[in-house]
Amino acid sequence: MPPAPPHSTCENQESTSIQDRIHNHPCYSEKAHHHYARLHLAVAPACNIQCNYCNRKYQCANESRPGVVSELLTPAQALKKTLLVSEKLPQLSVVGIAGPGDPLANPQRVFSVFKTLATQAPDLRLCISTNGLALPEWVDELARYSVEHVTVTINCIDPEIGAQIYPWIFWKNRRYKGIKAAEILLAQQQKGLKMLVERGMLVKVNSILIPGINDHHLPEVNRFIKQTGAFLHNITPLIAKAEHGTYYGLTRQREPSPEELLTVRQICGENMNVMHHCRQCRADAVGLLGEDRNAEFTLADLDNHPDIDHQAVMQKRMLAKTQIQAALTNPTANYHIPLSSLKTSKNSLKKYRSLLVAVATRGQGLINEHFGHAKEFLIYEASAQEIKLLRVHKTQLYCTGQQECDEAETRMHNILQGLAGCELLLCAKIGYAPWKQLEAAGIQPNSEYAMVPITQAIANIYAEFKQAGKLTLSSQQQAS
Ligand code: CLF
Numbered sequence: 001m002p003p004a005p006p007h008s009t010c011e012n013q014e015s016t017s018i019q020d021r022i023h024n025h026p027c028y029s030e031k032a033h034h035h036y037a038r039l040h041l042a043v044a045p046a047c048n049i050q051c052n053y054c055n056r057k058y059q060c061a062n063e064s065r066p067g068v069v070s071e072l073l074t075p076a077q078a079l080k081k082t083l084l085v086s087e088k089l090p091q092l093s094v095v096g097i098a099g100p101g102d103p104l105a106n107p108q109r110v111f112s113v114f115k116t117l118a119t120q121a122p123d124l125r126l127c128i129s130t131n132g133l134a135l136p137e138w139v140d141e142l143a144r145y146s147v148e149h150v151t152v153t154i155n156c157i158d159p160e161i162g163a164q165i166y167p168w169i170f171w172k173n174r175r176y177k178g179i180k181a182a183e184i185l186l187a188q189q190q191k192g193l194k195m196l197v198e199r200g201m202l203v204k205v206n207s208i209l210i211p212g213i214n215d216h217h218l219p220e221v222n223r224f225i226k227q228t229g230a231f232l233h234n235i236t237p238l239i240a241k242a243e244h245g246t247y248y249g250l251t252r253q254r255e256p257s258p259e260e261l262l263t264v265r266q267i268c269g270e271n272m273n274v275m276h277h278c279r280q281c282r283a284d285a286v287g288l289l290g291e292d293r294n295a296e297f298t299l300a301d302l303d304n305h306p307d308i309d310h311q312a313v314m315q316k317r318m319l320a321k322t323q324i325q326a327a328l329t330n331p332t333a334n335y336h337i338p339l340s341s342l343k344t345s346k347n348s349l350k351k352y353r354s355l356l357v358a359v360a361t362r363g364q365g366l367i368n369e370h371f372g373h374a375k376e377f378l379i380y381e382a383s384a385q386e387i388k389l390l391r392v393h394k395t396q397l398y399c400t401g402q403q404e405c406d407e408a409e410t411r412m413h414n415i416l417q418g419l420a421g422c423e424l425l426l427c428a429k430i431g432y433a434p435w436k437q438l439e440a441a442g443i444q445p446n447s448e449y450a451m452v453p454i455t456q457a458i459a460n461i462y463a464e465f466k467q468a469g470k471l472t473l474s475s476q477q478q479a480s
């Protein structure tokens, strides 16, 4: 057996039983997210609170953020969609309900879906994401349907801060505002978290980083959730665009910079598992985390499609799972195993600097995306000790296939901003014009590793750079 890869924080430290529960969940396992798909069923329209970063009225097929959907589903349509998606994407491993409102504010619809899936697609993992207000009431019902992965959004543990994030809640047939609302919500979230942990469920806590509101407070939230037994902390940046019509968007609340996000994730990551590969999905997202194929599965498609045999698609999913697992454990593929050259002493960390590398991929853990077609870049940090995914930079396509030179310039500007600090960009292919622009900005494009596993390519490059003396720190730098 090859050594455990130093690639993903979660995977390295977990026991076998936890591994079994996360190995094919694309959010709980960074490794899995290259291979396994998720499906969000948008069956939950209502919400029981208001967050200052949310406006569910705004809908746009190109918009990717929580709370947004194109079409709401009935529970019956949700089942049909699951079967149809399985037929086309047998690597589907998780079905989640994440909105567009709060799932537990729509319990009849949500549990009706879980009940059906538990019998018609028992191999699929069930997942839910909630604001936590109604959570204590429904924990046992979640356990009944073996919903083992639950996300609770906890942005603060201090009601004074909560009052700046949540203007109101609706609880036990009454509307509460201000501090009182925050006190109730936070108490419910904390109670729900504790109950989930007591029942052995794997809890992910989502926290939105809101500069000036909870940025300095999140390490405290992190200590609290770790102490309570949460499995994973997912800190994501606030999205606050005026055109979305949210309170924060309209009041021009600042979004955090990539550096601010990294800093908070780094601080919290010293204490517990922190997620780095979240894509802030829409509530109707379909596919690998980096892609959204919802447009291929519209209500019209569902209506026009003949009935699907749930046993047959389950067989397809099982086969896909076996194939993915076989590929992942094939030592010659080296999907997630950096070369042994990285396994150096702690002293090497002082001698050699790290390297930031941007990667264009469309899944399978490979460098397999054309630069012009990339909708996102994964930013990895390679050091003498490990290769880790730091963040994901989402972008507009550089190439739309049309003559829109002005727009291409703007898009390249945005890409360069998002890749700041990277020294290399690995992709399957790249045109002459963007190559020159990247080079001029100090980012070396490289398509020599097309179809090579990401970590293997980065490990090779790191070893080459190291051997060429490009990463050696001066004695002054080593001393500081
Ligand atoms: Fe969906 Fe969320 Fe389950 Fe994943 S998403 S309900 S845990 S299956 Fe994942 Fe999307 Fe980030 Fe959520 S990348 S927004 S963390």
Ligand code: SF4
Binding pocket: 047, 048, 049, 050, 051, 053, 054, 055, 056, 066, 067, 099, 100, 101, 102, 131
């Ligand atoms: Fe929007 Fe979710 Fe907040 Fe409800 S809990 S207001 S759906 S972000």
